[in-house]
Amino acid sequence: MSDPLSRAVAVARDRADPLREWRAEFALPQEVIYLDGNSLGALPRRTAERVRRTIEEEWGQGLVRSWNDAGWFDQPRTLGDRVAPLIGAGPGEVVVCDSTSLNLFKVLTAALGQRPGRDVVVTDLDSFPTDLYMIQGATSLLGGYELRYLTSTAPDLDDLLDERVAAVVLTHVDYRTGEMYDLDAVTRRVQEAGALMIWDLCHSVGAVPVDLTAAGADFAVGCTYKYLNGGPGAPAFLYAAERHLDRVTQPLSGWHGHAAPFAFTPDYEPAPGISRFLVGSPGLLGYAALEASLDLWDRVPMAELRTKSLALTDLFLDLVQARLGDQVEPVTPRDHAVRGSQVSLRHPHSYEVMQNLIARGVIGDVRAPDLMRFGFTPLYVRFQDVWDAVDVLDDILTRGTWREPRFAVRRQVT
Ligand SMILES: *Cc1c(COP(=O)(O)O)cnc(C)c1O
Secondary structure, three states: OOOOOOHHHHHHHHHOOOOHHHHHHEOOOOOOEEOOOOOOOOOEOOHHHHHHHHHHHHHHHOHHHHHHHOOOOOHHHHHHHHHHHHHOOOOOOEEEOOOHHHHHHHHHHHHHHOOOOOOEEEEEOOOOHHHHHHHHHHHHHHOOOEEEEEOOOOOOHHHOOOOOEEEEEEEOEOOOOOEEOOHHHHHHHHHHOOOEEEEEOOOOOOOOOOOHHHHOOOEEEEOOOOOOOOOOOOOOEEEEOHHHHOOOOOOOOOHHHEOOHHHOOOOOOEOOHHHHHOOOOOOHHHHHHHHHHHHHHOOOOHHHHHHHHHHHHHHHHHHHHHHHHHHOEEOOOOOHHHEOOEEEEEOOOHHHHHHHHHHOOEEOEEEOOOEEEEEOOOOOOOHHHHHHHHHHHHHHHHHOHHHOHHHHOOOOOO
16 A cells, blocks of 8 residues: 555555646746745736737727727726636626736725615625735725624634624635634625625635535625736726626726716716726736637536545645654644635744745745645646655755745735
8 A cells, every 4th residue: 555645645646637738838947846836826827928929919909999890998897807716696687807916996886885874894804915905095085984803712703793793704714724714604604794795815816616606696896816816916806796787886986887987977877787896997907818728618617626626725725744843833724614725834933934935945834823834736736746845845844944034035925
């Protein structure tokens, strides 16, 4: 019997992996084990050619005609309808535009407008900070709102829900720990309390199956530059359930969200449907890059992706336990039902250890104060990569090479 934690078994699992062909779709540098696709997804091979076409043909030759002829004007909706199946949304319920931060502002203000008389917003204090900042900014602009926070000492949503709560904003998969909420159950509890549910899907889309329709969710936002490989700063998405579409308004009333943008009338009138969440002219080069990666995502079998994701994170956790013992503390749940597609390890010198890993070609990242984060993207991460990454980490910790002063130099982006 071969040791299930041996490198030979990892290599054999790669050979038998039904997703093994997908790796060739990505232009990964040699000698790099990329475990940061949850921060910036890898570059699909087809992207450069697709962006070149937009620059040289649509822009260079088509010029302003491309707003009509190349479908530029409809790109937010066209790409929204292609993101929709990845989050269980229907046609006309998703647009791709702006950033996740801005889109959260739009759906939150839209949701609060639907709950007059209620004056509390609930969120998790451990949310990605931009979500907290945008909630704070939006509610202070509107005035009269109180924020209630789930915290590690007060983790029960039921304690915070009452007839004053207008909206709840939660991130489906926690960016630090990789812990995942039960989308259906939480949505139901929030709605039973009469509030509207807003999901941040940044660490879910392309990582775990999501079905907003089955959950009966109200609103959602998320980014496309992580697991979806849309490129640095790629446009984000925004989901609003069809039942809300023609009722909600949001205050960023730009002309792309107007009912008749080219009528150039002085007064704002929201467009019917999801278009009212658009603001101004979008960056078409970013759309072109995202379009190329969605050409891949249109064909990705999500059930197989989830199976491999769990197998990769299981192997990583097993190897860490077997080889590193208590030198690091995994904070990601073992239970599949509540695990996303990343594993985080606590170490008092997480920053230095990660810089050492990166110098050795194993790319992850750190989140303050003490977490090393490893993202597992099943389209291009192999079982042998998991094995090799833990092998390098073991070597770094055993020999203490992370103590070299160069690994303590702080960079701007961690
Ligand atoms: C990455 C991420 C964001 C990023 O927001 P941007 O506006 O795209 O910079 C927001 N929320 C969560 C949970 C994230 O993980």
